[in-house]
Amino acid sequence: MKKLIAAVVLAGAALLATPAVANAAGYTPDSSVSVSGNYAAGGTAAVSFTPGAFQDNETVNVQVTGAGAVTLGALPTTTVSKSYTAASDGSLVVRVTFPAGASGTYNLTATGATSGVVGLASFTVAPADAAAAAASGSNGTNGTLAFTGGTISALALWVGGGAVLLGGGLLVVRGSVRRQRETV
Template identity: 80%
Template sequence: MKKLIAAAVLAGAAFIAIPTAANAAGYAPDSSVSVSGNYVAGGTAFVSFTDGAFQNGETVNVQVTGAGAVTLGALPTTTVSKAYTASPTGALVVKVTFPAGASGTYNLTATGATSGVVGLASFTVAPGDTAVTVGSNGNSGTPGQLAFTGGTISTLGLWAAGGAIVLGGGLLVVRKSVRRQHDAA
């Protein structure tokens, strides 16, 4: 019984601690990310991170995922990863070329190797016969939106659930102790 209670308490503690660790990651503010270009099959988009988005001269690992192969620099594949170096001011520009048959959503994630800062951009690529040109800041009318990376349960709710688990474990221990005392008497 003690092992079961200990396992429940540890599971509850881990359940509560995980969102705190996830919230610790730094994200580039949406005002420091701008996207421009043609979001069509065969088109090219440019993702620009302003000065100070990353550390000066930092290595930035960029990954693009999507419905089809993209070209990041000269590497075409469905998930592309490539290391870039931020400018001496911490700025970075990434050129993304969409494949000829592209359509759907593509996501770009740029992660600073030293700072851990994460910059996000999302593209919705129109089929090749549709022309969509995006201005300096946004994705078809949704400027600077970051991807939703959290859960729908609040941290307070997680703490309450963890407290309920600990309280329930404590009640089980007290009940077992009272039962032993009653049986011994």
């Protein structure tokens, strides 16, 4: 029984330690990334990384994922990857062209090949017909999208799951002790 409890504790510790490893990567601070442009279907947005965000003249691998095809250069697909070279001061500007039927969230990840620094940007693109209706004010809303996500944090989910596992383990131990007492 002690081995079972030790195994459960070790498994729980491993599960809780895994997200900490992901946080160890070097990320550019939000203040080093600025996004401008047109976040509409068919529009183009520019993501600018400030000087020093990457190493001088470093190769930066950029990946854009989203609900529909995007274009980095001349490559329209659902996930686009392309390599850029940072300027001599470590800055970088990436232009993202959204497809005509784009809608939803698009995420840009720029990773320095030498430094391993990761820069992130996110775009929320409204469909062309919704953007036109919001601009004309004909839909009766203030032009914002409805919030459809959850508000429960990942930490709360881990704590809740851990409590359920701990409770189950206690029930197993209690049953084992009860059976041992009945046989004595």
